Amino acid sequence: MDELPIQSGDDVVRVRQHVRILAAKSGLSLVDQTKVVTAASELARNALVYGGGGMARVEVVTSATGRNGVRVDFTDDGPGIGDVDLALTDGWTSGAGLGLGLSGARRLVDEFELTSKAGAGTSVVIVKWSR
């Protein structure tokens, strides 16, 4: 598993590049690579902007049925999300954004698990499987 810090805009770009490399390695199509990299970009930015920085852990995983995929685990120690369901609603934003980052990222991947508590940081795990 590769650990990448998210402390600056440059780091967000590095996370994208790294996810791209492992997505290609796990055999995802170009469209699926683009989807998971875009989702990773949204989540890395969230960790930076709303979480005050964090960490991305990227790895190639294999499913029970033998399919390869890429898994990314984002964590931050920020203020957390009080209402997770609300935060996952299209168009809802706590900042100046469009409110598509979190909900859009969820649509772009196969598995999406968000764990957060107000005051205790946020963790988002995404997986995209090859077809």
Next chain:
Amino acid sequence: MERVPILKIGSTLFVSIQIDLQDETVIRLQEDLATELVATRATGVIIDITAVEIVDSFIGRMLTMIGSISRLFDAETVLVGMRPAVAITLTELGLSLRGVRTALNAEKGLELLSGSS
């Protein structure tokens, strides 16, 4: 932070994005374009994203804003060269880039601009 160069050809400003965009770079591009639009009185902006591998919600919003800003300076913006995978992803993300005109490539973009002036 890297900067995206802006070229003036005739009455059109050409921007070809060849780097991995980070948020600050896009914000800077927006400011640079506004300055150039005033300085050059250009009537059109072509943004070539052939080399851009992903457009996420922030970058998409900034591109839409560049379109709105140029309109305030009486210039039309055309986004050209979007990769098929980027188009599919943007749509699934829920981003419509409303208000920004698009064309298949730079040549078609120029035709669009000359037809609209």
